[in-house]
Amino acid sequence: MNYTSKSIRAFIGAKDYQESRKFYKELGFEEVVIDKSMSLFKVNESLAFYLQNAYVKDWINNSMLFLEVDDLEQCQKDLMEKRLPEKFKGVRLTDIKTWDWGREIFMHDPSGVLWHFGEFN
Numbered sequence: 001m002n003y004t005s006k007s008i009r010a011f012i013g014a015k016d017y018q019e020s021r022k023f024y025k026e027l028g029f030e031e032v033v034i035d036k037s038m039s040l041f042k043v044n045e046s047l048a049f050y051l052q053n054a055y056v057k058d059w060i061n062n063s064m065l066f067l068e069v070d071d072l073e074q075c076q077k078d079l080m081e082k083r084l085p086e087k088f089k090g091v092r093l094t095d096i097k098t099w100d101w102g103r104e105i106f107m108h109d110p111s112g113v114l115w116h117f118g119e120f121n
Helices: 017-027 057-061 074-083
Strands: 008-013 030-035 038-042 049-052 064-068 102-110 114-120
Touching: 008 057, 017 030, 017 049, 030 074, 074 102
Parallel strands: 008 049, 064 114
Antiparallel strands: 030 038, 038 049, 102 114
């Protein structure tokens, strides 16, 4: 590549677009509305993804995003304090899993997209 890359952004879908928008705002992402069927959710300019008002079950059930964090215990505490599984149907969180490469927490969003919050060794 003979240019400077600035960010990478995935596209994910939503079974219930309005519910997913609420979920990601509650999770702590900032929403930038693109149009009536797509929003950008970001932590900063290089950590972001697009949420679309589109649902294809096989696509959603195979969508995964990995968010690297610097303190997995603090991440877990923050996620638990938000009580997302109680507020949003289908949301599930796991305990911290330890692997050879590091540790992670898994979370399913309301549509079934699988998030990995991880910390490398």
